[in-house]
Amino acid sequence: MRRRFTFLHNPGEHDLAQSPEAMLSRYRGPLCIKVDGEDRSRCRALVTLLHGNEPSGLHAIWHWLRSAERPAVNLLLMIASVSAALCEPLFSHRMLPRARDLNRCFRPPFEDEQGRLAEEILTLLELHDPEAVVDMHNTSGRGPDFAVVAFDDPFHDAIAAFFTHRLVVCSLGLGALMESSSDTRPIVTVEVGGCEDPRADTIALAGLQRFAQAPRISPQHGNATPLEKLDAPLRLELRDGVTLTYADTPQRGHDVTLNPVIEHHNFGTVTVNTPLGWSDADPRQLFQARDASGLCAVRQLVQVIDGVLYPAQTLILFMITTHAGIAESDCLFYAVSADGSPISGTGPVGI
Structure with a gap:
């Protein structure tokens, strides 16, 4: 060798x-x-x-x-x-x-x-x-x-x-x-x-x-x-073909726009009232996240209400990136429950 x-x-x-x-x-x-x-x-x-x-x-x-x-x-x-x-x-x-x-x-x-x-x-x-x-x-x-x-x-x-x-x-x-x-x-x-x-x-x-x-x-x-x-965080990842950008307003031509200030939440707690970005699509069409059993947990992580992307529950987020290339090739962030415990999915991975 x-x-x-x-x-x-x-x-x-x-x-x-x-x-x-x-x-x-x-x-x-x-x-x-x-x-x-x-x-x-x-x-x-x-x-x-x-x-x-x-x-x-x-x-x-x-x-x-x-x-x-x-x-x-x-x-x-x-x-x-x-x-x-x-x-x-x-x-x-x-x-x-x-x-x-x-x-x-x-x-x-x-x-x-x-x-x-x-x-x-x-x-x-x-x-x-x-x-x-x-x-x-x-x-x-x-x-x-x-x-x-x-x-x-x-x-x-x-x-x-x-x-x-x-x-x-x-x-x-x-x-x-x-x-x-x-x-x-x-x-x-x-x-x-x-x-x-x-x-x-x-x-x-x-x-x-x-x-x-x-x-x-x-x-x-x-x-x-x-x-x-x-313990046992989930990764929120983009699905293939989903386009992402970072800006302080929603950007036409992209499936998901994340607010650049999202990285200020690293190791902080976010609630269902914390805006993360914008999208008009069903989160399950945009993202994928699997729990330890392989079940889909996207709905336990994020939700879209009137075009705004919010956490689906109170979460601790970390390893948040504002580099689109890293988000596309790796993940957007990791998440655990507010008490630091794992999150369980509730359904099959496919849409």
Whole structure:
């Protein structure tokens, strides 16, 4: 198998270049950096830049490496979608044109370039056998930091608590890296905030420092603040062929217009009186959402009244995006009930 990663071991100042962007330009492809720890019998890993437009993890790695701190255990740092990040303008491309979303490629078959890169990441994790893995992202819209796990147990919680006090428990079978988590190799996705929010870089670096320096990972060594948990959220997705735009008034020629201020509701509560946007169609013709049993839950999420799109009940929304391309290829937002519990559908998926 052709090796895609360039490997650096205990890199010095010259290896890191003068900036994170200069470092990417020097190596041009995926980077795997190993830093020896005080205890070389154990390892932890951080994977980032799976999406080329989410640079906070890269910035955190670069600044942490420049500090020359020695981690408690060996630390493996992987920077993945370098080619996408380097597409002009820098950090504007989630992936290369016509390429698959890398964070949907961590399950076979690994037949295209993105799949083979995902397979190589999994192979490196298998080889180094880290006791904990963090997959660091920026959110696609404005919003606070949070973590996502496919499995809810005290060890996953402890890893998440190095970075945030919000935890989403979610296993949707999308092919994300976190879905490769296991009892012996727990993987936690961390969303540090929007890429245009300077606080995201601060949260990323502070979390990496705590993750790297902790002698042990246990519930006692994480954040002392109890985690706020949201369980089994639903994804509201567009149906094929449905057109979407964002504006502060309904737009002719589009099936759905969402108000750009919708992202202000990230991790907030919306009620049946909260306008989200506009449409004249039946929501089941526009959207799809499946609960854990595969039942359609669109009517439990949204409703249209006199051309205005509202929540169908009081909900907590998060991962709201105002990027139409991401909404079309991924989802508009995730939702749980007002108390953080799952929502159940009531009918078949088809209209």
